[in-house]
Amino acid sequence: MKRLPDLTRQLVTLAALFCVSAAVWAAGADLGQADKQATNWTAISMFAVFVVGTLFITKWAAAKTKSAADFYTAGGGITGFQNGLAIAGDYMSAASFLGISAAVMVGGFDGLIYSIGFLVGWPVVTFLLAERLRNLGKFTFADVAAFRFSQTPVRVFAASGTLVVVAFYLIAQMVGAGQLIKLLFGLEYWIAVVIVGALMMVYVLFGGMTATTWVQIIKACLLLAGASFMAFMVLYNFGFSTEAMFAKAVEVKTGIATAAGKTPAEAAAQGFSIMGPGGFIKDPISAISFGMALMFGTAGLPHILMRFFTVPNAKEARKSVLWATTWIGYFYVLTFIIGFGAITFVLTNPQFVDAKGGLFGGGNMAAIHLANAVGGNVFLGFISAVAFATILAVVAGLTLSGASAVSHDLYATVIKKGHADSAAELKVSRLTTVGLGLVAVVLGVVFEKQNIAFMVSLAFAIAASANFPVLLMSVLWKDCTTRGAVIGGFLGLISSVLLTIVSPPVWEATLGNPKGSALFPYASPALFSMTIGFVGIWLFSILDRSARAAQDRGGFLAQQVRSETGIGASGASGH
C-alpha cells in the first residue's frame, strides 16, 4: 500500500491535465441534446453529501483492500442479501429510471413491455448459471469459461468480450451522465463527465470491490426509497385506486389530443391507447430478437457475473439473485406507477410543460418533474442527486470488471502464465482502472453529440451472443472444446456488432444513411448472432480432433462435479 500516495499524485496530475483539455473541448461545442437548466443548489448539495459519504466508505474499504482477492471480490465476504441489493444497484441504471418512466408517460403500456424485457433474464441466470459460476470461478467469468480449456485463447476471448461490452455500456452511461447533469444540476456537460470519471476512479482504485459494492447498495436503497415515495404519493392522491389513476391518465391524454384538434372519437381512442400495446413492437422478428438480447444478455454481462464471486458459497449466490430479481421487479412496478403519475401530475401542470406540450428539459424529465410535483423542491433535489449517484454506481461496477479482465485474465493468466503475484496483479488492476477512467471520460466527451440510445441494447446483444453462449456451453456441454468456444464466441461477438451497425437504428438513424438502405432489417441482432455463436461453438467443437480437444473433453467430469457440488471450489473468503 506504500505505492498509493505516488499513485495519487500521478492521478491528480493526470486529472488536472485532463480538465484543461476537456475545457478546450467544451469551449468548441456547446449545443447539447438536453437543455441546460438553472443551477440547482439543493440537488448539488445533496449529491455532495452522497459523495462525501461514499468517500468515507472508500477510505474504510481501502484499509481492507490488501490482496487481489479483496480488490476483485471484496474477499468473498458479502452476504446474499447485500449482494442482491448491489446487483440491483448495478442493474437499475439512470436510463431505466428516467427512460422507462418517460416511456410510460408517453406510451403507457408500451413502457411496461420494455421494462419486463429487462427482468426476465434473471430467472435464467438463477437456473442455469448463478451457483455454477460461484462453484467454478474465482474472480472473473473467464475463470469459469476457461476452467478446463487452454487458458490463453479462452482468456483472450473472454477479455475481449468483457471489454467490448463494458466499453459500449460505459459510453452510454457517461453520455447519460453529461446530459443528466445539465438537466438536473444546471452544470456543463464536460464537468459531469469529468466528475463521474474521477469519482469512479477513486472508488475502484482505492476501495476495489468493497467500496463499489457499498456504493451500489447505498444507491439501490436511495433509489428504491425515492421511487417508492413517489409511487406512494401518486397512489395516495388517487385513494390507492389504480383504476382512478388510469382513468385520470386517459382523461388527460384525451384532453391533449382534443387540444391538438382531433375529433372527439379520435381523441378518445388516442387517450385510451395508453392502456394497451401501441407502436413499441413493430414486427415479431424484431420483438423476439430484442427480447432474446435482453433475456440472455443479462446472463452475459461481465459486471453482473462478477458479482457472484463476492459471496462465500452457492447458497448465498442463489439468495443474491432472488433478492436482486425481487428488487428489480419491484422497481419496474414503481417506474410504471411513476410514469402514470407523470401523465396526471406533470402533463397537466403548466409549470412543467412548455407551449408545445413538451416537458421542460426534454422527454426524460418525467420522473424529475413528478418528484417536484409530489415532494417539492427538496425532494426534487434528492431525486436528482440519486439519479446522478445511480450512474456513479453503475460505472464503478463496469470499470472494476473491465480492470479485472485486463489484470486477471490478460496480465496474470495470459502474459504471466498464472505466475503473477497478488501485489503485481493488483498494481495492474489499478493502472487499468486509471486507463479505463480516462478512456471513459474521453469517449464521453467524443460521443456527446451522438445518439447513443442503441448502445445499451448493443451491449446486451453482444453479451447474449458472445459471452453467454461460451459460458453456457463450456459449463454444460461435455464435447465443447477450446477451439469451438473461441471461434464460436468471436463469431457471436463480431456478428452482433456488424449486424447492429447495418441495422436501421444505427445505419439510418445514427449514421444518417437514407431510409431503407440498412442491410439488416431488424432492430436487434440477437436472434441471428446468438444462433451464429451457438452453432459456431457446436460446429467447431465437433470438428475438433486435436489432442487439446481430447484433453478438453476429458476435463469435463471434474468440472461438472465441482460445478454441481462446489467441492474443491475456491471459497473466496477462505484464503
Added chain:
Amino acid sequence: MATDLTARIANNPKYQELKAKRSRLGWWLALAMMIVYYGFILLVAFDKPFLATRIGTGVTTIGMPIGLGVIVFTIVITAIYVRRANSEYDTLTEQIAKEALK
C-alpha cells in the same frame, strides 16, 4: 481436485440424483419462463386488441394484470427454484461432500 475424489463423487448415486433433479427443475423452469415471456411478446405482436380489452366498466385493460403477472411470475419462479435448491439440493450436496471427504 484429485481424480479419485472426482470419480468417487461421480459414482455416488446421490450425486447422480442431485445432478438429474437440479438439471430437470432448472430446464423446466427456464422453459416455463420463456413460454410466459415470449407468449406475452407474441400476444403483443399479434393480438393487440385482446390486451386492450377493458375489464368491467372502467378503463383498466386485461393487459395490465397480464403485464404485472409476468413480473410477479418472474419473481415467484425464481423463489421456487432458490427455495428448493437451498433446502433439498444443499442437503444432498452436504451428504455427498461428507461421504466423499471422509
